[in-house]
Amino acid sequence: MSTVGRQDAQVPAAGGDVYERVHADPRYVELRKRHRNFVFPLAGLFLGWYFLFVLMADYAHDFMSTKVVGNINIALIFGLLQFVSTFAITMWYVRFADRKLDPLADELRNEVEGGAA
Amino acid sequence: MSPTLSVLAVSVVCLATLAIGAYGLRLSRTTSDFYVASRLVTPGWNASAIGGEYLSAASFLGIAGLVLVAGVDMLWFPVGYTAGYLLLLVLVAAPLRRSGAYTLPDFAEARLESPTARRVAAVLVVTIGWLYLLPQFIGAGLTLQIATGAPRWVGAALVGAVVLASVLAGGMRSITLVQAFQYWIKLTAIAVPVVFLVAAWRSDGSPLPDDASWVTPLHAFEHPLYSTYSLILALFFGTMGLPHVLVRFYTNPDGAAARRTTLIVLALLGVFYLFPTVYGVLGKVYASDLVESGRADAVVLELPERLVGGTGGQLLAALLVAGAFAAFLSTSSGLAVSVAGVLSQDLVRSEVHRTVGGRIPGVRAFRGASVLAVLVPFGLSLLGLQLAVADVVGLAFAVAASSFCPLLVLGIWWRRLTPVGAVAGLVAGGGLAGIAVVITLVAGRGDGWSGALLAQPAAWTVPIAFVVMVVVSLRTPHRVPRSIARTMVALHAPESLGLDPPGRSH
Numbered sequence: 001m002s003t004v005g006r007q008d009a010q011v012p013a014a015g016g017d018v019y020e021r022v023h024a025d026p027r028y029v030e031l032r033k034r035h036r037n038f039v040f041p042l043a044g045l046f047l048g049w050y051f052l053f054v055l056m057a058d059y060a061h062d063f064m065s066t067k068v069v070g071n072i073n074i075a076l077i078f079g080l081l082q083f084v085s086t087f088a089i090t091m092w093y094v095r096f097a098d099r100k101l102d103p104l105a106d107e108l109r110n111e112v113e114g115g116a117a
Numbered sequence: 118m119s120p121t122l123s124v125l126a127v128s129v130v131c132l133a134t135l136a137i138g139a140y141g142l143r144l145s146r147t148t149s150d151f152y153v154a155s156r157l158v159t160p161g162w163n164a165s166a167i168g169g170e171y172l173s174a175a176s177f178l179g180i181a182g183l184v185l186v187a188g189v190d191m192l193w194f195p196v197g198y199t200a201g202y203l204l205l206l207v208l209v210a211a212p213l214r215r216s217g218a219y220t221l222p223d224f225a226e227a228r229l230e231s232p233t234a235r236r237v238a239a240v241l242v243v244t245i246g247w248l249y250l251l252p253q254f255i256g257a258g259l260t261l262q263i264a265t266g267a268p269r270w271v272g273a274a275l276v277g278a279v280v281l282a283s284v285l286a287g288g289m290r291s292i293t294l295v296q297a298f299q300y301w302i303k304l305t306a307i308a309v310p311v312v313f314l315v316a317a318w319r320s321d322g323s324p325l326p327d328d329a330s331w332v333t334p335l336h337a338f339e340h341p342l343y344s345t346y347s348l349i350l351a352l353f354f355g356t357m358g359l360p361h362v363l364v365r366f367y368t369n370p371d372g373a374a375a376r377r378t379t380l381i382v383l384a385l386l387g388v389f390y391l392f393p394t395v396y397g398v399l400g401k402v403y404a405s406d407l408v409e410s411g412r413a414d415a416v417v418l419e420l421p422e423r424l425v426g427g428t429g430g431q432l433l434a435a436l437l438v439a440g441a442f443a444a445f446l447s448t449s450s451g452l453a454v455s456v457a458g459v460l461s462q463d464l465v466r467s468e469v470h471r472t473v474g475g476r477i478p479g480v481r482a483f484r485g486a487s488v489l490a491v492l493v494p495f496g497l498s499l500l501g502l503q504l505a506v507a508d509v510v511g512l513a514f515a516v517a518a519s520s521f522c523p524l525l526v527l528g529i530w531w532r533r534l535t536p537v538g539a540v541a542g543l544v545a546g547g548g549l550a551g552i553a554v555v556i557t558l559v560a561g562r563g564d565g566w567s568g569a570l571l572a573q574p575a576a577w578t579v580p581i582a583f584v585v586m587v588v589v590s591l592r593t594p595h596r597v598p599r600s601i602a603r604t605m606v607a608l609h610a611p612e613s614l615g616l617d618p619p620g621r622s623h
Contacts, residue, residue, distance in 0.1 A: 019603045022610045032609050036530065039207040046203065047353065050196075054345050070325040079192045080394075083387040086200045090383055093207050094376045102373065105611035 027108045034100055039093070046089055053078060118422060122435035123264035130302065130442045131279045134450075137295045138283035160374050164381035166293045167365050169300030171198070171382075172389055173249070173448035174256030177303060177441050179507030180390070182413035184397025185405070186505070188331035190338070191397070193348055194507055195390035199383055201356025201514075206379045209357050210366050212529045212608040214375065219364060220455070221521055222463050228528045228608075230598040231536035237543050239463035241520050242360045244551065246456035247494045248513040249359070250449055252506035254498035256414065257445045263415050264438045270499055276442070277495045280449045284457065284487045299447040300385065306440020307392040310421050310433040314399055317424040326401040340569040343576060348511065351575035355514030358521025360459070361451035396420060414506055417441070453490045461486035502558060511573075512554040519578035520547030523586050529608055531587075532601050538590030546582020550574045 022028050057064050057075055064075040176198065183191035218224035221242050226235035254273035261272030283295060318324075338344035356362060369375040400407070400416035403423050407413050418441070421433035461482040520543045527534045527542075553574035557563075562572045570577065590597075598604065 019606045023602060023606050028606070028610060031611075035609070042207055043204055046200070050200070050349055050353075051346065054342065054349070058342055070323075072325075076189050076192075079189060079196065080391070082196045083199060083383075083390070086196070086203055087380075087383050087387060090203050090206065090380055093203075094380055097211075097376055098373065109611045 022108070025108060025111070027104055027111075031101065031104050031108065034104070038096055038100075042089065042093060046086075049085065050082065053082065118264050118418070118434050118438075119431040120265040122431055123261075123438045126435040126439035127261070127264070127275070127442050130439045130446065131275065133298070134279055134283055134295055134443075134446050135286075137298055138286050140294065160369065160377040160381060162293065162297050163365065163369055163374075164378045164385060165297035165300045167296075167362070167378065167382045168385040168389070169296035169298070169303065169443075169447045170361060170365070170451040171386065171448070172300065172303050172444055173510065174253045174441070174444055175507040175510035176389070176393065177307065177444035178256055178260070178414045178417050179252070179505060179510065180393040181396035181400060181417045182407075182415070182505055183507050184394060185400040185416045186408050186413045188328075188401075190341070190345065191507075192394065193345060194352070194511070195386075195393065197349055197352025197514075198356070199386045199390065201353050202379055202382055202386075204353055205357040205362070206376065209525045209529055210375055210379070211372050213363065213525070214366055214369075214372060215610070216604075216608055220459055220462070221358070221360060221363065221524075222459055224528065225524065225539070228598070228604055229534070229536040229539055230600070231540070234536045234539050234543075235463060237540050238521075238524070239459045241516070241543060241547050242459045243456055243464065243490075244547075245358065245513050245517050245521075246360050246452045246459075246490070247497070248516065248554065249361075249510060250452050250456070250491075250494035251497050252504070252509040253445045253449045253452075254495050255502070255504070255509070256441065256506045258498060259412075259414060260418060260438060260441045260445075263412075263418050264434070269501075273495055273498045276445045276449055277491045279446055280453050281487060281491050283446075283450055284453050284491075285484050295450060296447045299443040302443040303440045303447075304385075304389055306436050306443065307389070307396075307417070310425075310437060311392055311395050313425050313429065313433060314420055315395070318399060318402075321424075324402050326398065328401070331401060338569065338573075339564065340566060344569050344573045347515075347569075347573035347576035350579055351511060351515040351518045351573070353518075354522040354575070354579060355516075355518035357525055358517030359514070360455035361448075364455060365451075393417070399424070449491075453487055456490035457483055457487040460489060504558065508572075509558070512557065515573070515575045515578065516547055516550045516554060518575050519550035519582045522579065523582045527583070527586055527590075531590075532605055533590055533594065533597060534586065535590045535593045535596035536598070537593040537596050538586045538588075541589040542582045542586030545585040546578050549581060550578040553578070 064073065064078070066074045068074060068077060176195070180191065180194050183194060213224060216224055216227055218227050222235045222238040225238035226232065254276060257272035257276040258269035259272070261267050261275065262269055366375050366378075369378055396417045399420055400413075404416050404419055407416055407419065418434060418437050421437065422430040424430070425433060523542050523546060524539055528539065553571045557572050562568055
């Protein structure tokens with residue numbers, strides 16, 4: 001399948017292959033490193049947080065079944081708060097990507113495209 | 118329940134779906150319109166469309182049913198459905214967009230430079246898609262039966278026909294509009310009755326479920342800690358492998374918009390999922406007889422008549438029937454487009470394509486494949502499987518998590534993945550999870566450890582898939598694709614660098 005919107009954006013191969021130039025650029029290396037070093041710990045932390053919650057439900061049984069209103073207990077409230085934590089972690093990632101990934105990516109892109117034109 | 122009102126409600130939803138689809142048809146002119154709506158959809162619309170597509174029968178009917186049957190443990194379903202988007206966003210969304218691959222088989226071939234990997238991925242997409250379509254048809258049959266007394270096949274056939282008509286007509290562009298519209302129908306349909314139900318419940322003295330184990334976590338399953346962990350793994354890691362979810366990230370104009378879209382999606386899903394929980398809890402008080410009669414999935418539809426009653430109750434019930442049909446239609450349309458795309462591109466006409474040399478399947482082949490994509494799960498739904506719809510969807514997630522999750526994560530982040538390793542892992546993980554699914558579907562949930570391991574396979578099949586992929590890849594280092602360096606740059610370098618996406622330069 002052809003790639004929409006990219007056919008007309010070919011960069012002329014001036015001064016070596018564009019892949020090689022990007023690959024060798026320290027900003028590309030840094031970009032990959034930043035991305036990787038952020039998302040894998042984040043994913044691990046996120047999964048760990050949920051697993052811990054389940055474990056608490058098992059072992060901290062008395063605490064989790066403390067009733068707040070009627071039969072609505074702490075476990076139920078914590079469970080619904082998981083939505084909030086998912087949203088908060090996503091916000092965190094979006095801010096990170098906006099501030100730390102996109103500016104570097106733009107810089108790299110301008111450099112490569114500018115050098116090629 | 119009033120059959121007249123229900124028929125009216127279902128007709129309005131079906132006709133509106135077809136009308137918006139027809140409107141979208143006039144907008145979609147090119148193949149890229151057909152598949153990815155030309156990446157011209159704004160984050161707000163796109164998020165509504167993702168929400169509309171994602172909230173299936175399992176969400177609209179199934180979760181309340183499971184909460185009614187098994188209590189608070191079932192809240193992991195909505196939490197996991199939502200959280201899967203986060204892992205999809207941070208681990209695979211951006212590189213996958215850059216790869217230029219529209220579908221999972223596209224990605225498999227581009228990254229691994231192997232037609233075999235592409236073929237295996239295609240078979241898995243179709244399997245997962247059909248497994249996910251099946252509960253939509255079961256839910257539609259059940260809903261129409263409760264609402265009007267019609268036999269089960271009628272509801273399923275109706276959904277199949279409307280889905281086919283809108284998919285045949287419009288492709289992805291019109292589907293985006295249809296689905297965005299359906300998110301709001303679903304939210305309205307499930308939220309408005311809650312206001313009346315809660316009012317009726319308060320005037321009834323606010324009774325609460327008196328079953329202590331029902332509100333205690335880790336009581337629903339026989340091996341609760343294992344089953345809960347396994348379910349969480351399946352839902353978290355399965356979302357990224359669902360064929361109809363992935364393609365949605367292409368309809369954003371750029372990466373930043375894709376991130377905005379995901380945030381809005383999480384908010385939309387979070388708001389929606391509060392409501393099935395309320396239905397489940399109220400159902401425990403007022404409709405626990407549905408558990409014994411094996412119709413727990415009907416609790417959302419039955420509550421208005423039991424609690425509110427009269428014409429008001431009938432109107433609310435009709436509104437819920439409309440919402441449920443919106444859920445069946447939107448999810449099924451998205452899945453049918455994805456399954457049909459893969460069928461027409463890879464499994465039915467791939468040989469023809471190879472000789473002609475083109476990759477773009479003709480719109481006609483796509484339409485033929487759409488018929489097949491809808492007919493197979495429709496036929497399966499007539500077999501009379503007695504299953505909770507959310508459970509079947511959970512099994513689809515388990516297969517996706519055990520196959521595409523390792524393929525995507527390792528394919529994007531580990532350059533030493535080889536085609537041999539990837540295919541071995543897909544076959545091992547997807548195959549084992551698939552066998553577990555078939556046993557559970559045919560024989561029902563078993564007892565003891567074997568029952569738990571088969572009903573929630575993800576906790577062992579996901580690690581197996583990862584280990585097989587890594588070990589086999591390490592043992593076949595000479596099979597690392599030749600242009601891996603280029604592919605990795607294309608996956609991880611900034612977008613619109615003008616790089617030719619991998620695997621497409623020839």
